[in-house]
Amino acid sequence: MAEIVNLxxxxxxxxxEADKAAAEQNRALSGRTxxxxxxxxxxxDRAARELDAHRRDGD
Structure with missing residues (x-):
């Protein structure tokens, strides 16, 4: 028999759990100098510039 779960x-x-994960991410972002x-x-920004520099024209 299956276990009964209260939905x-x-x-x-x-x-x-989702709120806890979001809070953890916010703490990591806000806790920086x-x-x-x-x-x-x-x-x-540097990574974006390098990526743009490697793009081909016409694509």
Whole structure:
């Protein structure tokens, strides 16, 4: 016989896990210093410039 699952409780548990993951990501992003944020932004900009430099014309 299958285990009986309360769907309301399962849905709430799934939402709690999703909220916990989002909170973890927000803590990682917000817990950085201004210098770290600037460094990461400049690295992303540089990577985007390098990618654009390698694009072929006409594609």
């Amino acid at each position: 309301r409780l399962a849905r709430k548990a799934r939402k709690r 201004k210098t770290q944020k600037l460094r990461e932004r400049s690295e992303q």
